[in-house]
Amino acid sequence: MLFQSFVNLGPDLSFSPQTKRAHSWQRSGSFLAAVQLPRAFRTGAPPAQSRRPPGSPAAHRPPGNSSRTPRRPPGTPPPHRPRRRPTTRSRSAACSIPPPAWEPGCPSPAWEANDQDTGAQETDDQEQQASSCHRFGAGGLIMSLEIAGAGAPQVQGKFLGILVCWILGNGSLFAWNSMLTIEDYYVALFPTYHPTRVLTLVYQPFAFGITCIMTYYEAKINTRKRNLLGFALFLLGSFALIMLDVCTKGSGGLGAFIGVCVISGLFGTADAHVQGGLVGDLAFMCPEFMQSFLAGLAASGVLTSALRLITKASFENSQNGLRNGATLFFSITCFFELVCLLLYAYVFPKLPIVKYYREKAASEGSKTVASDLAAAGHTAEHDRQDEEDPQKFERLSTKELLMQNIDYAADIFLIYVLTLSIFPGFLSEDTGSHGLGTWYALVLIAMYNVLDIIGRYLPLIECVKITSRKCLTAAVLARFLFIPAFYxxxxxxxxxxxxxxxxxxxxxxxxxxxxxxTEAPRGYKGPEQNALGNVLVVCLLAGIFSGVVLDWLWLIGKGW
Structure with a gap:
């Protein structure tokens, strides 16, 4: 029998060199299966299926998924077929290349070496998936799926995070917008003091000055305590306005006006804590959080305007209706600020996506997130690494970040210089008398707030969002045409x-x-994004402060 096997190999000697190599490769299949050589030692690939020349013996064909088996010439012994380990997995499984050791989810090398389809060609994606499984086993495949986004922490709780950011943005300006929205009550209470302009002028120095100080020391400030203190000040200030009105019985006067101005400065201090802290905190998270927070800032104006219209209409025909509506309005404000305080303290830091980004920022050297991670049950471990490898956490200075983004800083400054030179002072006092009467100023402020929030959702449409730095600057400069238009x-x-x-x-x-x-922080590390967010808030508040001062120019020629 052994002699007969050698005789049957004789016709192979007359084949062409290509056919010899093909048949020698096929005969070596059983040998490779026996010794179980690793994939790294296998070179070449099985040739495409070709017709066997007449008179030549059938080459050994390893068992595969093909249903067609070549006939064996008479007198030829049956080929050796190694036993296969039973499996229900098909060739389309994710791991087609055997790993060094069998793991659940990957086929065993003992039978995979003999389970080859002649002429089958694997795609590049299958090879890449199989290569990762060969190196890392089933655990590597699971890791690659998590990186692709299936069950990854950077997407868990994203919708709830967007909602919380919207509410926090709303609460960041709700108290201040409440004070601006009841300007009809303050104009009636303090008719000779220009309350709309004076309150804004008192508010802005506190907001701008304290924000500058906190931006200078932003790398050392506890962001969690900063934001919690800000929301607490908003809550206390709103409650103080109610108590002041109750104590003075709505009589007005210089003393009451000074008290309102002090509370306005308290709101400016709270804004410096919250707005800069949250913008810096959200700068190293996903852009959707920043967009939602900014939309919440605009929504605060819409909600306060709507609530003011409702309270004004509800008490319009009653005695002391204007005062009662304002009191109810600030009671709602107190409740809303309390909700924001509780959300930031107990809900937001425990979201998986928020913990993911804060841990990422801590791994890049950020020290401002340690308290937030501790509140979520995690501790930042970068302090010890910082001592061992200080160069790992090097970051650009605040001055370098400002110089690299000077156009963005100028854009945000000019946006609010123009806006605050018109809104709300000019719209409240210098638009003349019209058919809407006392409702006219409220309608103008409400329309501004509604379109402001719509504009903050437009960047979600990619074809509308402006990403070019030159186009942004051109659009900002074009807005100055509003000045002659309004005049x-x-x-x-x-x-x-x-x-x-x-x-x-x-x-x-x-x-x-x-x-x-949303465009400015792209491409920077977590600590740099936090610092850049604070820098841009400083420029924003500087623009607001400058716009408030320029708003007084509309009074030229009117007895000033």
Whole structure:
């Protein structure tokens, strides 16, 4: 029998060199299966199926998935077929290349070496998946799926995080917008003091000055305590306004006006804590969080305007209706600020996606997230690594970040210089008398706030979002055409034109703000993004402060 096997190999000597190599490769299949050589030692690939020349013996064909088996010539012994380990997995499984040691989820090398389809070609994606399984086993495959996003921590709780960011953004300006929205009550209570302009002028130095100080020391400030203190100040200030009105019985006077101005400064201090802290905190997270937070800032104006319209209409025909509506309004504000305080303290830090980004920032050298991670049950371990390898956590200085993003800083500054030079002072006092009467100023402020929030959602549409730095600067400069437009409309135009201009002012303000604050932090490490977010907030507040000062220029020629 052994002699007969050698005789049957004789015709192979007359084949062409290509056929010899093909048949020698096929005969070596059983040998490779016997010794179980690793994949790294196998070179070449099985040739495509070709016809066997007449008179030649059938080459050994390893068992596979093909249903067609070549006939064996008479007198030829049956080929050796190694026993296969039973399996229900098909060739389309994720791991087609055997790992060094069998693991659940990957086929065993003992039978995979003999389970080859002649002429089958694997795609590049299958080879890559199989290669990762060969190196890491089933655990490597699971890791690759997690990196691709299936069950990854950076997507868990994302929707809830977006909702919480929206509420926190709302609470960051809800108290201040409440004070601005009841300007009709303060104008009636303090008619000779220009309360809308004075309160804004008192608010801004506190907000701007304290934000500058905190930006200078942002790398050492506990972000969690900073934000919690800010929301607590908003809550206390809103409650103080109610108590002040109760104590003075709504009589007005210089003393009451000074008390309102002090509370306005308290709101500015709270804004410096919350707005800078949250923008810096969200700068190293996903852009959707920043967009939602900024939309919440605009939504605070919409909600306060809607609530003010409701409370004004509810008490319009009652005695002391204006005062009662304002008191109810600030009671709602107190409740809302308490909700924001509890959300930031107990809900937001425990979201998986928030913990993921904060741990990532801590691994890059951020020291501002340690308290937040501790509140979520995690501890940052970068302090010891920082001592061992200080160069690992090197970051750009605040000055370097400002110089690299000077155009973004100028954009956000100019956006709010223009906006605050018109809104709310000019819209409240210098638009003349129209058919809407006392409702006219409220309608203008409400339209600005509604279009502002719509503009902050427009960047979610990719074809509308402005990403070019030059286009952003051009759009910001083009907004200065609003100044002559508002001037001539206030003198010669009807109230419909003024409502349209106010709406367009709010739309462009919201859209450009989101574009700048979401594009600027891209490409930086976590600590640098936090610092850049604080820098941009300083520029924003500087623009607001400058706009409030320039708003007084509208009074030239009116007895000032």
């Amino acid at each position: 001539f409309t206030a003198r010669y135009g009807a109230q419909g034109y003024m409502i349209f201009l106010t709406s367009l002012l709010g739309l462009t303000n919201g859209h450009l703000t989101v574009c700048v604050l």
